[in-house]
Amino acid sequence: MSDVAITATRLTKKFGDFTAVDHISFNVEKGEIFGLLGPNGAGKSTVIRMLSTLSTSTEGSATVAGFDVRKEAAKVREHIGLVSEKMIMYDELTARENLTLFGKLYDIPSDVLEKRIGKLLDFVRMQQWADHRIDTFSTGMKQRINVIRALVNQPEILFLDEPTLGLDPQSTAEVRELVRRINIENRTTIILTTHMMTEADMLCDRIGIIDRGKIVAMDTPAGLKRSVSGSDAALFEFEIPNLDSNILSSVKSTGSVSSVVQDDPTHIKVSSVGDDSFDILVDVLRKNGAQIRTVRNLEPTLEDVFLKITGHEVRDEVAKAPVPQRRGGPPGMRPKKRVR
Amino acid sequence: MGLRRVVRHSAWICWKDLLEFSRSKLRMVMLVLMPLFMMMMVGFIFPTGDSISQQPIALANQDLAVNGTSLGDSFVAQLEAVNEQTGMMDLSDAVGFDDIKSKIQDGEVMGGIIVPSTFTSDILAGRQGNITVLTDQSNPQMSATMQSVLTQVIEQMGFLMAEQNLNQTYGVSLEQAPAVLKPYNVELKGIVPGDPNYFEFVAPGIMAMVVMMSLMTGLPHAISYEKDMGTLDGMLAAPTSRWAIILGKVMAQSSTGLIQGFIILLLSVLLFGVSIQGSILLVLLLIILTVFSFVGLGILITSFADKEETATMVMMTLMFPMMFLSGVFFPIQQMPSFMQTLASFLPLTYAADALRKVMVLGAGTEAILTDVLVLAVFGSVLLAVAVPMFKKAMSR
Ligand SMILES: Nc1ncnc2c1ncn2[C@@H]1O[C@H](COP(=O)(O)OP(=O)(O)OP(=O)(O)O)[C@@H](O)[C@H]1O
Numbered sequence: 001m002s003d004v005a006i007t008a009t010r011l012t013k014k015f016g017d018f019t020a021v022d023h024i025s026f027n028v029e030k031g032e033i034f035g036l037l038g039p040n041g042a043g044k045s046t047v048i049r050m051l052s053t054l055s056t057s058t059e060g061s062a063t064v065a066g067f068d069v070r071k072e073a074a075k076v077r078e079h080i081g082l083v084s085e086k087m088i089m090y091d092e093l094t095a096r097e098n099l100t101l102f103g104k105l106y107d108i109p110s111d112v113l114e115k116r117i118g119k120l121l122d123f124v125r126m127q128q129w130a131d132h133r134i135d136t137f138s139t140g141m142k143q144r145i146n147v148i149r150a151l152v153n154q155p156e157i158l159f160l161d162e163p164t165l166g167l168d169p170q171s172t173a174e175v176r177e178l179v180r181r182i183n184i185e186n187r188t189t190i191i192l193t194t195h196m197m198t199e200a201d202m203l204c205d206r207i208g209i210i211d212r213g214k215i216v217a218m219d220t221p222a223g224l225k226r227s228v229s230g231s232d233a234a235l236f237e238f239e240i241p242n243l244d245s246n247i248l249s250s251v252k253s254t255g256s257v258s259s260v261v262q263d264d265p266t267h268i269k270v271s272s273v274g275d276d277s278f279d280i281l282v283d284v285l286r287k288n289g290a291q292i293r294t295v296r297n298l299e300p301t302l303e304d305v306f307l308k309i310t311g312h313e314v315r316d317e318v319a320k321a322p323v324p325q326r327r328g329g330p331p332g333m334r335p336k337k338r339v340r
Numbered sequence: 341m342g343l344r345r346v347v348r349h350s351a352w353i354c355w356k357d358l359l360e361f362s363r364s365k366l367r368m369v370m371l372v373l374m375p376l377f378m379m380m381m382v383g384f385i386f387p388t389g390d391s392i393s394q395q396p397i398a399l400a401n402q403d404l405a406v407n408g409t410s411l412g413d414s415f416v417a418q419l420e421a422v423n424e425q426t427g428m429m430d431l432s433d434a435v436g437f438d439d440i441k442s443k444i445q446d447g448e449v450m451g452g453i454i455v456p457s458t459f460t461s462d463i464l465a466g467r468q469g470n471i472t473v474l475t476d477q478s479n480p481q482m483s484a485t486m487q488s489v490l491t492q493v494i495e496q497m498g499f500l501m502a503e504q505n506l507n508q509t510y511g512v513s514l515e516q517a518p519a520v521l522k523p524y525n526v527e528l529k530g531i532v533p534g535d536p537n538y539f540e541f542v543a544p545g546i547m548a549m550v551v552m553m554s555l556m557t558g559l560p561h562a563i564s565y566e567k568d569m570g571t572l573d574g575m576l577a578a579p580t581s582r583w584a585i586i587l588g589k590v591m592a593q594s595s596t597g598l599i600q601g602f603i604i605l606l607l608s609v610l611l612f613g614v615s616i617q618g619s620i621l622l623v624l625l626l627i628i629l630t631v632f633s634f635v636g637l638g639i640l641i642t643s644f645a646d647k648e649e650t651a652t653m654v655m656m657t658l659m660f661p662m663m664f665l666s667g668v669f670f671p672i673q674q675m676p677s678f679m680q681t682l683a684s685f686l687p688l689t690y691a692a693d694a695l696r697k698v699m700v701l702g703a704g705t706e707a708i709l710t711d712v713l714v715l716a717v718f719g720s721v722l723l724a725v726a727v728p729m730f731k732k733a734m735s736r
């Protein structure tokens with residue numbers, strides 16, 4: 001068996017004249033969390049829909065869990081779980097009833113299914129809500145059930161299309177934690193889409209940046225950032241209330257430091273090179289009696305990466321893409337521009 | 341994919357649909373109210389003979405007595421006696437034409453009867469006694485009914501008078517008098533016992549129509565709703581055949597359609613005095629056949645309509661002609677011939693016809709063979725067209 005969970009080869013989807021996904025090729029390794037990062041209308045959902053057999057490709061091919069998505073769609077479906085943009089749940093049914101229905105569509109015997117549903121509910125701490133109707137839940141609770149619903153068949157591969165869209169910060173954190181746990185505890189390969197830089201950065205082993213139907217960059221988060229800064233250089237900002245010329249000169253004379261800029265009486269920006277440059281800097285500052293109130297790592301973000309590669313910022317492609325409305329929640333929060 | 345697996349999956353999908361249905365109070369209430377409204381509505385739009393009772397009618401007796409006898413008075417007395425039996429009218433006194441006219445305009449009365457001042461003298465002089473009947477023309481349906489009822493009453497009274505005259509003047513015995521006056525008599529006799537009523541005519545058609553509606557509107561609605569909500573994706577991404585999804589939906593919609601059909605049957609029998617002449621089993625089988633004949637159409641609309649709105653629009657356009665041209669409310673035989681041709685293309689025509697034949701006329705299988713055949717063929721052909729269309733539409 002190979003180590004590849006998903007392969008996409010020149011995968012293309014056209015809606016009439018409009019090319020939503022344009023000859024995309026990538027692989028996802030088994031056990032990996034792979035992120036598709038891109039603005040609204042980039043084609044993320046369309047890729048997910050083609051890979052999860054909901055939509056047929058216009059051109060190109062793809063395999064999921066070793067099966068061709070077009071020729072062996074039924075086989076593919078047995079091995080995948082899908083959390084799509086809209087929640088796949090019936091509001092008038094209870095959590096357990098929803099999970100049972102989908103479990104039965106995967107031909108899971110009743111006794112096995114019952115136990116599995118119990119475990120899944122435990123997994124997201126929703127046991128006491130099992131027999132409550134979905135429409136009595138908060139959006140965060142709904143999304144937790146929605147995610148475990150995609151796990152009833154114990155899929156090898158889990159598709160998550162904007163799993164934190166429309167959630168408040170606390171629920172967002174919970175769902176991200178859940179994604180990580182699914183990946184670690186079940187060894188589930190995960191492919192997720194997001195327009196949030198931080199989310200991709202936090203969760204993904206590798207990221208494909210997608211813009212206007214094309215993958216414009218693909219690497220680990222660190223690799224992508226390095227491609228912007230060009231080296232392993234890092235930029236730190238220290239806030240030091242008792243900053244004086246002595247402290248300043250000692251920092252300047254440190255070997256790994258390439259430049260120091262003083263913005264105001266209490267802030268300095270330090271560029272340094274090397275893996276242990278941060279430790280060295282803190283040691284030097286301490287030795288010279290500096291009180292460090294705050295430190296910020298001003299390393300390049302994915303936003304910088306995106307800006308550099310595409311030449312435009314991550315924002316809505318207003319003309320082309322209507323923002324999908326999620327049931328029961330406000331539209332997704334836009335990523336804030338980095339505050340300086 | 342094994343057939344048993346498809347059936348098992350579809351049973352679960354049907355279970356889900358019915359569970360959703362049963363949890364929605366509004367839909368549960370509508371399940372019973374819709375057939376009830378339908379029957380009541382029909383009852384009100386088409387007043388039947390015996391639905392006329394206690395209609396306010398103004399009566400102006402202007403007759404002048406001749407030698408102390410007023411035939412007008414005896415006419416009025418007779419009219420009141422007849423009315424006591426039938427209870428059709430609520431008679432009130434009026435002065436004359438203008439008085440009655442203003443009362444009709446005010447909506448106080450539905451019509452009026454005038455016995456003119458020369459009534460007695462005319463009759464005594466050997467002329468006909470004229471009686472004027474006024475009706476409210478703004479209500480043509482009522483006006484026509486009133487007119488015919490009053491005319492009948494008055495004619496009947498004239499007939500009695502004539503019999504007595506014959507007897508007294510020419511010595512014809514009272515037993516022979518009717519044959520002399522009216523040599524021909526028409527006796528109406530239906531082929532089933534009892535008085536036919538309008539509900540017996542419409543109830544079978546409405547049953548067929550409700551079943552049709554639950555499939556033609558319910559099925560596309562159920563599927564496009566799930567498509568819009570995104571829940572359909574969950575089923576499509578599971579290893580479930582498209583057949584199972586459509587079959588599950590059809591089963592759920594048919595169940596609610598059948599339930600509504602039975603509610604209509606029950607209401608017709610309990611509230612509207614309809615009696616079922618034929619076999620109940622045959623009625624049941626016919627309803628199931630009706631379901632089958634409309635499933636294909638429902639699926640076809642579903643595959644054309646990508647959004648819920650479009651689905652609603654398409655089915656509205658299709659349904660209204662079906663409702664009115666298929667002889668559910670008006671007999672097809674009364675329609676112009678090109679409309680009759682049109683009606684012969686609509687499956688509802690055959691479903692309503694077959695159900696009516698069995699329920700009202702007590703017909704057996706042979707009598708409805710054509711209807712059954714047409715419905716079966718229509719259902720099969722549309723299903724054969726619809727299923728590939730649906731499969732294509734599901735994978736955009
Ligand atoms: N069924 C369809 N018919 C026509 N155009 C479509 C269809 N689905 C998607 N598109 C178009 O394809 C493009 C990509 O859509 P897609 O939903 O894949 O974007 P996305 O990256 O998921 O964006 P979002 O953040 O809005 O979810 C958009 O411009 C969209 O309008």
Ligand SMILES: [Mg+2]
Pocket residue numbers: 044045046085161162324
């Ligand atoms: Mg999307």
